[in-house]
Amino acid sequence: EIVLTQSPGTVSLSPGERATLSCRASQSVSSNSLAWYQLKPGQAPRLLLYGVSSRVTGIPDRFSGSGSGTDFTLTISRLEPEDFAVYFCLQYGGSPRTFGQGTKVEV
Amino acid sequence: EVQLVESGGGLVQPGGSLRLSCEASGFTFRSHDMHWVRQVSGRGLEWVSGIDTSAHTYYADSMKGRVTISRENAKNSLFLQMDSLRVGDTAVYYCAREPAVPGNWYFDLWGRGTLVTVSS
Numbered sequence: 001e002i003v004l005t006q007s008p009g010t011v012s013l014s015p016g017e018r019a020t021l022s023c024r025a026s027q028s029v030s031s032n033s034l035a036w037y038q039l040k041p042g043q044a045p046r047l048l049l050y051g052v053s054s055r056v057t058g059i060p061d062r063f064s065g066s067g068s069g070t071d072f073t074l075t076i077s078r079l080e081p082e083d084f085a086v087y088f089c090l091q092y093g094g095s096p097r098t099f100g101q102g103t104k105v106e107v
Numbered sequence: 108e109v110q111l112v113e114s115g116g117g118l119v120q121p122g123g124s125l126r127l128s129c130e131a132s133g134f135t136f137r138s139h140d141m142h143w144v145r146q147v148s149g150r151g152l153e154w155v156s157g158i159d160t161s162a163h164t165y166y167a168d169s170m171k172g173r174v175t176i177s178r179e180n181a182k183n184s185l186f187l188q189m190d191s192l193r194v195g196d197t198a199v200y201y202c203a204r205e206p207a208v209p210g211n212w213y214f215d216l217w218g219r220g221t222l223v224t225v226s227s
Contacts, residue, residue: 042219044111044201044217044220045152045201045203045214046217047213047214047216050215090152090213092213093212096154097213098154099152099154101151102151
């Protein structure tokens, strides 16, 4: 199975700063089948991006995704207070679908 | 409102059983493949099982033989029967939906999850 490694595990930033989150795959992710999710305590995970860079309707454009092959990045251009959360990547090009272990963005 | 609501979690002893339910609303449930995903130790997410619109089922190796996924389209409901539970199965279990368009194998809608605690 494809192992996804996210880094850093935790990043401490302030509102208005830029967040750059990495997701690295143990082998190439086919067809750019990579998604990003936001998770807050007690809430449902929220899909942000799919197909590496396609933003879900309603997701602010400060969220962007890039990358290919084995290296992917989620960028939050200017952190808003509501963006402090845990972020997961998911690869859905291989079976089984696998997730990264998450990056916590904290104040 | 488009949503998924899980129920059925709780405290169970090792070796015990639980049946999780997920009730869907606000969309055409029968048109979507559905899945269970769990979050262990507060961080890692793991796909557990899936069922397609034709009721074909799929399981993670870690839980194969111990869980059974099913759906009842008339009641907009998804189920996960879990048997022979282990301490390591302690997790929040999420119900998740695939988009209706074939070939999009990510999860576009999730519930808030239900906590399963396996402990003596």
